[in-house]
Amino acid sequence: MEQSFLAYLRGRCRSLPQVAVGIGDDAAVIELASSTPNGPFIACTDQIIDGVDFVSAEHSFSDIGYKSMAINLSDIAAMGAVPTSALVTLALPKHNATRIAGEVYEGILEAAESFHIAIAGGDISTYDGPLSISVTLLGHVPSGTPWLRSGAIAGDAVLVSGAVGGSLLGRHLRPSPRVQLASELRNVADVHAAIDISDGLSLDLDRLCAASGVGVELWASQIPIHDDAIQLAEQTGQTPFEHAWSDGEDFELILTMSQSDADKVLAMNFECELSQIGNTTSRTGLWKRDGTKLVRLSPQGYMH
Amino acid sequence: MEQSFLAYLRGRCRSLPQVAVGIGDDAAVIELASSTPNGPFIACTDQIIDGVDFVSAEHSFSDIGYKSMAINLSDIAAMGAVPTSALVTLALPKHNATRIAGEVYEGILEAAESFHIAIAGGDISTYDGPLSISVTLLGHVPSGTPWLRSGAIAGDAVLVSGAVGGSLLGRHLRPSPRVQLASELRNVADVHAAIDISDGLSLDLDRLCAASGVGVELWASQIPIHDDAIQLAEQTGQTPFEHAWSDGEDFELILTMSQSDADKVLAMNFECELSQIGNTTSRTGLWKRDGTKLVRLSPQGYMH
Structure with missing residues (x-):
């Protein structure tokens, strides 16, 4: 043929x-x-x-x-x-x-x-x-340097595009790759590190951290949970947060940049929402503040 | 894994x-x-x-x-x-x-x-x-333009690298891609058109001719027949020429250039022999001179 x-x-x-x-x-x-x-x-x-x-x-x-x-x-x-x-x-x-x-x-x-x-x-x-x-x-790369997983430094703001979780309901077949967002962000901010979410927010965030030699203190309540994660949770018995944390195939971007650049881009409009979900730290691992304590979170997602 | x-x-x-x-x-x-x-x-x-x-x-x-x-x-x-x-x-x-x-x-x-x-x-x-x-x-391409299939003009010399036919005996697994030859030829000749022999000398030559809008008058006796073609012919009952003409997976190059460039490179040493097997003509098709007549040859080889 x-x-x-x-x-x-x-x-x-x-x-x-x-x-x-x-x-x-x-x-x-x-x-x-x-x-x-x-x-x-x-x-x-x-x-x-x-x-x-x-x-x-x-x-x-x-x-x-x-x-x-x-x-x-x-x-x-x-x-x-x-x-x-x-x-x-x-x-x-x-x-x-x-x-x-x-x-x-x-x-x-x-x-x-x-x-x-x-x-x-x-x-x-x-x-x-x-x-x-x-x-x-x-x-x-039109100018400057490519965004690597390894470029994050302690004190960076950690941002995620769109909303995550529940892509299995069908969104995974027709994802919205953030090509335009990336192109526009290049012009207004100095992105230090980036990765796309293919295997799960937490797993891919952990990979970015491992490549950069940093950790993250997460603002867990700020993680943008997709409506699909809420809908899927009704079927699975998992929480919407668990779906957002580990589902994968979101094809959203995790980005790190200085807090001042983050403050600037968070006030702007792009093809999708940007949410800050925490800051990078010199202490490695993924952490969540619980009152005055830091609790370590396990990355979970699709392992090949 | x-x-x-x-x-x-x-x-x-x-x-x-x-x-x-x-x-x-x-x-x-x-x-x-x-x-x-x-x-x-x-x-x-x-x-x-x-x-x-x-x-x-x-x-x-x-x-x-x-x-x-x-x-x-x-x-x-x-x-x-x-x-x-x-x-x-x-x-x-x-x-x-x-x-x-x-x-x-x-x-x-x-x-x-x-x-x-x-x-x-x-x-x-x-x-x-x-x-x-x-x-x-x-x-x-280090300088100049890439060699396309479509660049041959009537009157070009048609050259083939190495020898063809019988690759099925084992040579097809460890071919010698003519990277070095191509690199050296760039410096000494203006190659007009090129194709590699994957589906058979005659079929790939025919493709080059079709892309260029030319034909070829072949010097059939000058086609370099590989020892493998002779050996395979003993098993198959085909002639060595038939194997050379249609076997494929030789991964040799067919090249066209002016006759004067051809005369120059034919006198030089490369990683493999170069043989002139004919000239391009404005009359399309593959032709062989038989006494005073031109006889049309059918391209044969591996069709996908």
Whole structure:
């Protein structure tokens, strides 16, 4: 199916100036000269597999395609970078391969259009196995340095975008990667460290802290709990806070910056709410103040 | 297994200056400023799957890992580009996942070391399915323009590197991607068009011709037939020429350039032989002179 599907795909993919040569040669040619005068180049890759990361019997293929792009967009946003082009690799079950590829690409192209990304290339195979989508996303930092997990310093404000928990109710398929937020924040604040929430607020916050060699004193009551977490809690018997703390697949950003920068951005309007949920400390670990005592909290979430 | 294997891998991967931040953050940070003052950036991706592109019961996992890199290196060479870093995604069968990942990475790291490539990132999953390896390779064109399939003009000399046919005897697992040849040719000749031979000499030559809008008058007797093609012919009943014409997985380069440039490079020494196998013509199709007549040849090879 590959040649004919590629011909179809070439017709469907918009030409964007960042990709001089896209699908159809041995490799893609990506023009950087005009778009990245200064900053470094960013690349990330994430695969999702039927039966592991989604269930094709329950979800539409276009949603799955959208998700394969969105999770990578979220990684690029967590670097404070601008996504520009994607390479998309599909491993398709033999039965209905062309139909599945077409529907998956509906979601991929919808995400590409929303975020102005060119599909620069990819690969397609059919095999005896479940649908697997692997996306490599390329981007760049327009100026300055990328946001790493390791840049937090003691005394930073810790902010989270949007609201967390309960994504399993469906939001995880159509997350809102915070690309625009990242782009706007770069212009107004010096973000010290960032990570996106894929495996759970507490687990990813713990990873950022471990990489930076700091801890966090959390304002637990300030953690923005998503309505989905409240709804899901009614089904599970867990508390909404527990869902917010550990569910994952929120694809929101955790950001650290100076308290003065935080005060400034907290007074501004972005595509989503920003909430301060605590401050970093030189004492490692996640802590909550309970009266006059500090109580240590355990990070929980999805462990690979 | 992912966290512990990634920790192991981080230890095994050499630090190279082109990757400022590798495995362990949300995305890789690739420094281009020093290495690519002028030319464009190149990206390609290719996956190989057990039962489709190799048979793990017959081949060693390290050979399979090596191949996953080599086929992408060949694509980068076919663009006249220099490879710099790779993102490696594995989908591993649940049984023996860690052992398989370790052995696959032996071959991947061997190729990375041989070609001075940094492993910038990747993804690892285990699932109910066959081993699948997807590599995205990034590179750049040091100066000038990339070699496209579409650049050939009538009257070009058509050259092929090495010798072709019979790769199935084992060479297909450990091909010699022509990265060094491409790099040296850039300095001495103006290559008009290039493609690597993955699906068969005749099929890939036909693709180059179709992209360029030209044909080729072949010097059929000058096609460099690999010893493997002669050996395989003894088993198959096909002729060595038929194997050379259509076998594929040679990962040699087909190159076109002016006859004067060809005369110059044919007199030089590279990592492998170069052979002129004909000239491009304005009449499309693949042709062979038989006495005074031109006979049209059919491209044959591996169709996806």
